[in-house]
Amino acid sequence: MDDEQSPTATWQAKHRELYERATRHPFILSIRDGTVDFSSFKRWLGQDYIFVREFVPFVFSVLLKSWKESEIKSDMEIIFGGAAALSDELSWFKNEASKWGVDLCGITPFTANTEYCRFLQSFTTLDINYTVAATAFWAIETVYQESFSFCIEGDHKTPTELLGTCQRWGNSDFGQYCKSLQQIADRCLKKAPADVVRMAEEVFVSVLEHEIEFWNMSSSE
Ligand SMILES: Cc1ncc(CO)c(N)n1
Numbered sequence: 001m002d003d004e005q006s007p008t009a010t011w012q013a014k015h016r017e018l019y020e021r022a023t024r025h026p027f028i029l030s031i032r033d034g035t036v037d038f039s040s041f042k043r044w045l046g047q048d049y050i051f052v053r054e055f056v057p058f059v060f061s062v063l064l065k066s067w068k069e070s071e072i073k074s075d076m077e078i079i080f081g082g083a084a085a086l087s088d089e090l091s092w093f094k095n096e097a098s099k100w101g102v103d104l105c106g107i108t109p110f111t112a113n114t115e116y117c118r119f120l121q122s123f124t125t126l127d128i129n130y131t132v133a134a135t136a137f138w139a140i141e142t143v144y145q146e147s148f149s150f151c152i153e154g155d156h157k158t159p160t161e162l163l164g165t166c167q168r169w170g171n172s173d174f175g176q177y178c179k180s181l182q183q184i185a186d187r188c189l190k191k192a193p194a195d196v197v198r199m200a201e202e203v204f205v206s207v208l209e210h211e212i213e214f215w216n217m218s219s220s221e
Pocket residue numbers: 048051052055140141143144211214
C-alpha cells in the first residue's frame with residue numbers, strides 16, 4: 001500500500017504518541033512480558049464481553065450504511081464477515097469466562113466502558129455517514145489487532161493461559177481483515193469532502209482515547 005496516499009496511515013503517523021499509548025499500553029506490555037495480573041485480565045474479560053455486545057449493533061449499522069452508500073459490493077461482504085464473526089466471539093467470551101470463573105451475568109460496566117459504548121451508539125443514527133463510521137470501525141478493530149499481535153510476536157513471555165486470547169485478535173487473518181477495513185476507509189476518505197475527513201480524523205482520535213481508557217480501566221484496581 002502506498003502510505004502517502006493513505007489518509008488513515010497519515011493519521012497513524014500524525015497521532016503516533018496517542019496511537020502507541022493505545023496499542024502498546026502497559027496492560028498489553030504486562031501480558032507480553034508475563035507479569036500481567038490475572039485479576040486484571042479477568043476484569044478486562046468481563047468488561048470486554050459487555051463492550052462486544054454493544055459492538056454488535058454498531059457493526060450492523062456500518063453494514064447497513066455500506067449497503068446504502070457504497071458502490072463497491074465487496075465492502076458489504078467484508079463488513080458482513082466481521083458482523084457474522086461476532087456470534088462466535090460472544091460464545092468465545094462465555095466459554096473463556098467460565099474457564100476463569102468470571103460470572104458474566106453479574107458484571108456492571110465501569111465508566112470508561114459505558115462511555116465507550118455510548119460513543120458506539122452515537123454512530124448508529126442515520127445522519128452519521130458511511131465514511132466516518134467505517135473509519136471508526138477500522139480504528140476499533142486495528143487497536144486490538146496491533147495490541148494482541150504484539151503479545152505473540154518476537155520473544156514474548158505471554159502466559160500460556162492468555163495465548164488463545166492474543167491469537168483471537170493477533171492472528172494474521174484478523175490482520176488481513178483489518179487491512180481490508182483500512183482500504184475501505186481510505187477509499188471513502190479520498191473522495192470525501194473536507195468536513196467529513198475532519199470529522200473522521202476526530203473520530204479516529206476519540207477511538208484511541210477510548211481504547212486507552214478501556215485498558216486503564218482493566219489494569220487498575
Ligand atoms: C474495547 C475493545 N476494542 C476493540 C475490540 C475489537 O473488537 C474489542 N473487542 N474491545
